[in-house]
Amino acid sequence: MTAVQIYAAGSYLVAFNSASIKRSASNLITTAQIQAPLDILSNIQADDEVAIEVDRVVLFHGMAADWTLNYSGGNTSISIPCVDLSYKLTHMVVHPTDVTTYISGTDIGAIIYAMLADTGIDRSHINLATGVTLDEDYEVGPGTMRMTVIQDLTKKYNSLFYLSFGKIGATFKTFGEFDTYDSMAASGEFATEHTITDANTPIFSLGIKNQPDMICTRVIAIRDTAGVQEIGTATTGTAPYLDKVVNVNVNDTTDIDDLAAEYLANFTRNIAKLDLSFHNLAVGLFNVVDLSAVCAVLGVTLPLMEFRVTDLDYSISASGIITKTTGIDPDAELWERTVREQAGEQTVANVVQAEAEYQAEVAKPVYAEVIG
Numbered sequence: 001m002t003a004v005q006i007y008a009a010g011s012y013l014v015a016f017n018s019a020s021i022k023r024s025a026s027n028l029i030t031t032a033q034i035q036a037p038l039d040i041l042s043n044i045q046a047d048d049e050v051a052i053e054v055d056r057v058v059l060f061h062g063m064a065a066d067w068t069l070n071y072s073g074g075n076t077s078i079s080i081p082c083v084d085l086s087y088k089l090t091h092m093v094v095h096p097t098d099v100t101t102y103i104s105g106t107d108i109g110a111i112i113y114a115m116l117a118d119t120g121i122d123r124s125h126i127n128l129a130t131g132v133t134l135d136e137d138y139e140v141g142p143g144t145m146r147m148t149v150i151q152d153l154t155k156k157y158n159s160l161f162y163l164s165f166g167k168i169g170a171t172f173k174t175f176g177e178f179d180t181y182d183s184m185a186a187s188g189e190f191a192t193e194h195t196i197t198d199a200n201t202p203i204f205s206l207g208i209k210n211q212p213d214m215i216c217t218r219v220i221a222i223r224d225t226a227g228v229q230e231i232g233t234a235t236t237g238t239a240p241y242l243d244k245v246v247n248v249n250v251n252d253t254t255d256i257d258d259l260a261a262e263y264l265a266n267f268t269r270n271i272a273k274l275d276l277s278f279h280n281l282a283v284g285l286f287n288v289v290d291l292s293a294v295c296a297v298l299g300v301t302l303p304l305m306e307f308r309v310t311d312l313d314y315s316i317s318a319s320g321i322i323t324k325t326t327g328i329d330p331d332a333e334l335w336e337r338t339v340r341e342q343a344g345e346q347t348v349a350n351v352v353q354a355e356a357e358y359q360a361e362v363a364k365p366v367y368a369e370v371i372g
Contacts, residue, residue, distance in 0.1 A: 002320045003055050006034060007172065008064070008080075009048035017077060018317045019052055021060045023285050025310040025334055028089070028147070028162060032060045032082040038069070050082045051165075051172040054321055057281055059314055060084065061165040061172045084163055085174045088119040089147040100140040105133050108153050112161060112178045115146040120174065121163065127179040132157050135251055156249045160184050160334060162285075181333055189286040190308075196276070197293045205277035205324075206294070208302065216244040216267050221260035223248040232256030234264040266333050274307040274327035279320060285312055288330050306330050 006013045017035040024030075032052060044050070044064055052060040062084035070077045094100050094115070102111050109128045116123050140149055150161050161178045177184075184190055196203070218241035223230045234257065235241060246263050248256065276289065283289060292305045307327030315322045 004316055004318075004321075005053045006036075007049070007051040007053065008034075008044040009050075018315070020316065021052060021312070021314040023312040025162075025285065028086045028150075030060060030062070030084040030086070030163065032062065034080040034082065035070075036078055036080065038076045038078055044080060049172070050080075051167075052316070053167070054281060054314075054316065058165040058167050058172060059281075061174045063087070084165075085119060085121050086147070086163055088121075089115065089150065090145055092119065092146050093142075094140045094144050094146055094149060095142055097142050099142060102134060102138040102140075104136050106138070108132050108134065108157050108159065109178060111138070111153060112150060112176070115150055116176050119146075122173050122175045125164070125175045125177050127183065130159070130180050130183070132159070132180055154178075156251055158182075158249075158252075158333075164189075185333075189284055190288075192284065192286075193288040193290060193306075194282055195290045195293055196278075198297065201278045201280040201282065203276065203278045203294065205275065206291075207275040208304075209273055209275070215242060216264070217241045218243050219260045219264040219267065220245045221248050221256055221263060222246070223250055223252075223256055223259075225250050230256045232258075232260040234260035236264065236268070272304050272329065274325070276307075276327065277322060277324045280323060281321060283309055283312070283323065283325055285309055289325070289327060304329060308332070308334075310334070 004016075004019075006016050006019060013036060015037055017037070019032065019034045021032045022030065032050070034050070034052075044067070046064055046066045048064045050060070050062055050064050051058060060082070062082050065081045065083050065087075068079040068081075070079060107128060107130055109126055109130045109132075113123050113126045113128055116126070153159065154161050157180070159178065159180045161176065164175045164177050166173045166175060177188075194201075217237045218233060218235045220243060221232045221234075222245065223232075224247070232255070244263070244267060246260075248259050252259065254262075274289075274291075287309050288306055289309065290306050291302065295302055295305065306329075308330040309325050309327050311324075311326035313324040315324075
């Protein structure tokens with residue numbers, strides 16, 4: 001029996017109807033939605049702390065954004081959309097009036113550490129000594145959001161930042177995770193692998209599809225240093241080519257043709273995409289799933305047998321939990337933003353669209369009642 005607990009505003013909810021959680025490598029935002037009886041409204045309000053725990057695994061920690069009253073057929077309930085603490089990074093500036101300057105030689109981990117101050121995000125998992133330092137002064141203008149700085153640095157220095165959730169004693173925690181991509185790819189969530197079988201993970205949906213947007217046969221890499229451009233190319237196959245143009249980080253001194261070849265290989269790794277749904281909690285974001293056992297039972301051979309999880313969508317109810325995952329080639333380097341966005345389903349645009357569709361759907365009974 002799956003044990004589900006929802007913590008809100010200092011206590012656990014006695015009852016709830018359902019809950020859902022969405023996580024994605026394509027951005028830094030984890031969202032949740034809780035459907036519950038109306039009588040809990042006195043227990044939870046906007047900005048209250050919220051956590052969702054299933055079988056002692058913390059799947060979400062953040063805060064309630066607001067609530068919506070639902071009425072249909074004489075029944076009332078409330079919907080509570082929630083967001084993790086990345087919300088604070090998009091709503092807190094580095095400094096309101098002054099330019100903040102980080103001097104050349106500063107480790108990028110120290111800057112990320114500074115961005116998390118006073119956010120409630122635990123900084124103990126931030127690598128302060130990545131060995132990657134600023135090669136020139138880095139200025140942050142007044143009114144710049146902290147998330148903007150984090151995204152800028154991770155893009156420039158091939159590194160990765162995301163939030164993870166846990167519990168220490170009775171206290172729920174959100175941890176900031178930051179390191180260079182090479183270091184992250186060799187440990188932690190990235191190094192965790194699961195062999196998927198129908199016995200240990202009951203599967204009810206498995207699909208592998210190609211992503212046309214990732215298909216290219218030539219990469220043109222451009223590095224613009226103070227108006228002086230270096231251009232490198234890498235190709236596969238013969239002309240005519242399908243092109244992608246990439247603006248290369250000026251701080252990366254790798255040969256421009258070698259960089260173009262790296263990008264071409266990375267795009268190629270992302271052509272195949274996995275969609276997998278099952279009843280289980282074993283798989284986490286950035287884990288690797290091995291499908292070789294399932295394929296052996298089915299008698300099929302796939303071009304790629306292992307995938308890295310880039311999206312998680314949990315649907316939770318009293319009857320249990322359904323986990324939907326999306327995955328890509330484990331060798332794909334997720335520090336490249338284009339790769340992350342293509343790998344994940346939950347772009348900002350999709351989040352906005354999904355929320356609009358949800359609000360329209362829950363409003364239908366209200367409109368019907370008014371018309372009636």
